[in-house]
Amino acid sequence: MSVQARTRVPADEGAAGVWSRLRTGETGPLPLAGVLVLIGLVFQVLNPAFLSADNLVNLTQQSAATGVIALGVVLTLHLGQVDLSVGAVSGLAAAVVAVGSVRAGWPLVVAVLAALAVGVLVGLLYGSVHARIGVPSFVFTLAGLLVVTGLQLRVLGRTGSVNLPFQAWLVEFCQTAFLPAAVSWLLVAAVVVVYALVRVRDRARRVRADLAAPSWADVGLRVGALAVVLAVAVAYLGLDRGVGAMFALFVGLVVLCDVALRRTRWGRFVRAVGGDAEAARRAGVPLRRVFVTVFVACSTLAALGGVLAAGRLAAANQASGAVDVTLTAIAAAVIGGTSIYGGRGSAWSALLGILVIQSISTGLTLLTLDQSVRLVVTGLVLAGAVVLGALQRRARES
Numbered sequence: 339m340s341v342q343a344r345t346r347v348p349a350d351e352g353a354a355g356v357w358s359r360l361r362t363g364e365t366g367p368l369p370l371a372g373v374l375v376l377i378g379l380v381f382q383v384l385n386p387a388f389l390s391a392d393n394l395v396n397l398t399q400q401s402a403a404t405g406v407i408a409l410g411v412v413l414t415l416h417l418g419q420v421d422l423s424v425g426a427v428s429g430l431a432a433a434v435v436a437v438g439s440v441r442a443g444w445p446l447v448v449a450v451l452a453a454l455a456v457g458v459l460v461g462l463l464y465g466s467v468h469a470r471i472g473v474p475s476f477v478f479t480l481a482g483l484l485v486v487t488g489l490q491l492r493v494l495g496r497t498g499s500v501n502l503p504f505q506a507w508l509v510e511f512c513q514t515a516f517l518p519a520a521v522s523w524l525l526v527a528a529v530v531v532v533y534a535l536v537r538v539r540d541r542a543r544r545v546r547a548d549l550a551a552p553s554w555a556d557v558g559l560r561v562g563a564l565a566v567v568l569a570v571a572v573a574y575l576g577l578d579r580g581v582g583a584m585f586a587l588f589v590g591l592v593v594l595c596d597v598a599l600r601r602t603r604w605g606r607f608v609r610a611v612g613g614d615a616e617a618a619r620r621a622g623v624p625l626r627r628v629f630v631t632v633f634v635a636c637s638t639l640a641a642l643g644g645v646l647a648a649g650r651l652a653a654a655n656q657a658s659g660a661v662d663v664t665l666t667a668i669a670a671a672v673i674g675g676t677s678i679y680g681g682r683g684s685a686w687s688a689l690l691g692i693l694v695i696q697s698i699s700t701g702l703t704l705l706t707l708d709q710s711v712r713l714v715v716t717g718l719v720l721a722g723a724v725v726l727g728a729l730q731r732r733a734r735e736s
Contacts, residue, residue: 370675370690374697381701388701391578397693397700398575402588403428403512403647404663405692408670409588409595410639412688413632415671416599416612418680419468419475421636423483424667427460428644429659430486433493435508435645436500436654446506450645457641458634460486465630475633483664491656499655502648512649515583522581526568529593534561584646588689591639595685608632612680643667669716670695673723694719 381388407424414421431453438449460482467478494500502509517525537557544551575581599605607628610618619625647663648654674691676683695716702712 370673370694374690374694377694377697377701381697381704385701385704388704391574391576393700393704395575395578395580395582397696398585399512399582399650400700401692401696402582402584403643403650404666404696405588405643405670405688406591406646407640407643407663407667408674408692409591409685409688410636410643411667411671412674412676412683412685413595413599413608413639414475414636415676415678416608416680416683417629417632418612418615418678419629419632420479420668420678421464421475421633421640422479422664423460423486424636424640424643425659425661425664426483426486426490427457427637427640427659428647428663429654430490430493431456431641431644432648432654432658433490433500435648436502437493437495439506440500440502446508450508453645454638454641457638460641461634461637462630464637465626465633468633469626469629487659490659494654494656499653502652502654504652506649506652508645508649509652512584512646513652516580517583517586519576519580522572522576525586526565526572529568530561530565533564537561584650587646592685592689595688599685604628604631609681612682614681640667666692666695666716669720673720675723678724 378389387393407428410424411421434453434456435446435449438444438452439446442449444452464475464479464482467473468475491498504510504513534557537552537560541551541554541557572581599608607618607623610621610623611625611628615625644659647658651658670691671683671687672678672691673694674683674687674689676687676691698715698719699712702715
């Protein structure tokens with residue numbers, strides 16, 4: 339069989355094929371990216387300040403901390419599980435950082451490491467309980483939410499609020515640190531080159547295996563589209579302060595999680611367990627290890643999100659990691675396309691999902707609408723994402 343025959347576009351990839359891929363959810367992040375663009379255009383019409391460089395820089399910075407928490411939720415959803423305490427863990431981590439560095443006099447680095455250690459310990463406990471006893475994650479993470487919230491209040495003490503000094507490096511990193519223009523462009527070039535190499539290698543592997551492979555035109559189109567999107571984003575944000583260091587850290591974590599889920603044995607195990615835990619066990623997948631590592635990663639990312647939130651606000655208080663943080667993180671993961679049934683989704687769900695939620699929140703704020711409207715709109719978007727996911731799952735099984 340010739341290369342031309344192997345790389346030929348299948349006959350059903352016309353309108354019917356595209357509709358079939360949309361119906362079963364095989365189109366990747368493109369539909370959600372289109373929704374994000376539509377949201378931007380709508381709010382721009384309603385308020386011309388929405389797409390200003392200054393507002394978009396603020397939007398990306400505001401989405402980073404909760405986005406990191408949502409990234410951990412994406413991992414647990416891959417297993418068909420959910421962690422209801424991620425917000426509380428982030429609040430406890432914020433309290434540990436503030437109290438440890440301000441009241442106890444610890445070096446800030448030590449306080450940050452202690453906060454992350456809290457996340458690791460919580461994740462180890464959750465993973466062990468689920469793997470060894472089989473208690474549903476909904477139950478023990480709900481109990482954990484109450485326990486961790488109580489610990490947060492205990493750590494904060496009677497005052498209930500601790501301020502971080504503005505000259506602290508954590509506060510500067512989260513509030514005023516932005517990548518130099520040259521660094522931003524170098525990162526764009528590196529991402530595009532790596533993505534192109536991965537696409538070319540994947541195409542070559544499929545050709546060698548005598549499988550249907552994308553054409554060179556398709557590969558070039560995807561690489562070019564990524565280059566254009568990244569270049570436009572960096573150039574436009576550069577009209578104001580540029581790309582925030584905290585947002586760059588969030589995107590970097592998304593990339594690392596994406597590589598881990600798609601390119602490592604651990605990622606294949608996670609997807610296998612989420613698809614069918616019993617079949618994965620019979621195939622030799624170490625279920626206990628997978629559950630423990632995923633819950634540890636989720637809680638650690640939640641703790642990191644709390645540390646970043648404390649740096650962003652230069653404070654930790656009783657409202658840090660409130661219930662709405664948990665709900666927003668879970669909503670971002672689901673809206674981003676991660677299936678609540680397990681086994682399907684992408685690390686990029688956290689990025690796209692939190693950008694959708696933060697865009698709605700920022701747009702409604704610019705329209706001077708109160709929080710009640712934001713909650714209603716976000717809830718409707720979440721309900722739509724869940725319904726769509728259920729319909730796509732039914733279409734794949736039919």
